[in-house]
Amino acid sequence: MATPILVVDDSAVSRSIVIRSLPPGWDVAITQAANGQEALSALRQRPHAVVLLDLNMPVMDGYQFLEAIGQSELARPIVIVLSGDIQPGAQARVKQLGAHAFVKKPVRADTVLAALRECGVL
């Protein structure tokens, strides 16, 4: 059965890069969302095993999404944050909010694979 993956980023370019960086041959069903609010709607419609999450987005950013999911009754997916903000403060805060791993943007296939393995997804 395909693993349901939710890719959350306001940039279509960035979503495209993230999707292309997923391990080849991995059987996935991908849903895309342009902000945290859309991502929450997608999770309400059906559970996703993994969320690949940008931080800097309009409407609802990545931090707000993590806070919202932490306060909700939704099934908790594995959340991997993808961000160009590599400061320790950002990484510490997302971990505190429940993210499982942090990948620096621009993402590369090897760093995404490492994060998926770190989280026990692969």
Add this chain to the structure above:
Amino acid sequence: MDPLARALIEVIESVCATMLDLAITEIAAPATPVPDGFTGRVEIAGGWSGMLVLRCDRAFAHACATILFADDGCGDHAASDAIGELTSMVAGNLKALLPAPARLSLPRVVATGEAGDAPLRGQAIAQVHLQLPAGQRAEIMLVGDAVVRPTTPFERGETADTIDDTQTLHEPP
């Protein structure tokens, strides 16, 4: 070379190599301005106030979009999205080099000459001219407060509990 300009070059070289698999080269300041294309801006607030500006010609933006979308037929919308993401990634990677806290806005991209393509306020404290292998041109600059003072949170009397550099600057509605 000015350390900020050096940092700008290193960051954009790294982002372009990873994101586009393209070697971007620094060039001497050309006699003519960058031809019409797109301007991406990310505002920075906190320990230093200003903005990161990436200005490029149309061919540069389309080259980026063609690679990113793996599609030769990319239009201006895709080109604009590509420049927004490139500007955002460079700003995110530069953030660690700026005085904390540094809060970033969402990227805003306008086509040259369009409404919103306002003249830049403030002076460019670091500026680098760039070129892709096929000659497409761009320039990237930090515009804002004249001096970047690398103060530490400790010098400002902040503590680990009070420092929050993770907020996002949101555009007013």
